[in-house]
Amino acid sequence: MYKSYTVDEAQRKMEHYCAYQERCHDEVIQKLKTLNMIPQAIDAIVVHLIDNNFLNEERFACSFTRGKFRIKHWGKRRITNELKARNISKYNIDRALKEIPAEEYLETFHLIADKQWDIVKESNILKKKKKVMDYLLRKGYESNLVQEKIFSFC
Structure with missing residues (x-):
């Protein structure tokens, strides 16, 4: 069996x-x-x-955060939610988010926002803005960042 x-x-x-x-x-x-x-x-x-240091939740949280940000370009909100779903403590989540340099975070955000703006083929500007906004929010970027970026397009 x-x-x-x-x-x-x-x-x-x-x-x-x-x-x-x-x-x-x-x-x-x-x-x-x-x-x-x-x-x-x-x-x-x-x-x-x-x-025996095979299992370390803080190390896991930091590694997870770096990987999801650098490889999948996730925002802090999505990373936080995924870590919470794995029952990681608030202390370890906060510690892990410090692994993302602020300049790199904003640079990545603007890069993927601009790229998505170019990818979305929609003649109606409001629909295009909505699609790009939804994409960025799904990626886990903060709504205030997303709104500022969306308003900067045309």
Whole structure:
């Protein structure tokens, strides 16, 4: 049927899982549940991973933030919401958002806004503004930034 793991086997498996890529506590707990581990074993393994620095929520939050901003060009609101969905503490979210330099954030925002403005083919200027605005808000940029940018177009 399904393979059962000893605590040591599961622990080694989770060490590899965490070493491969930064993970948050929720991901590790979910993975352990898929391995059919009992709650006491899950707690013991999570403590071991934290003690041996395989699992570090602050490091995860910072890495996640840098990646989503640099690769997917997400705004701070979307990053914050995604981290909250992973049960990351407010302290770690605030700490992670400091990883994004303000100048780089604004530069990226203006770059993707201008690019999206050029991409959207809409003759009605109001509809075009709405489409670009919706795109930027979906990306997670702050509404005041988005509105200022939209008003700057024609």
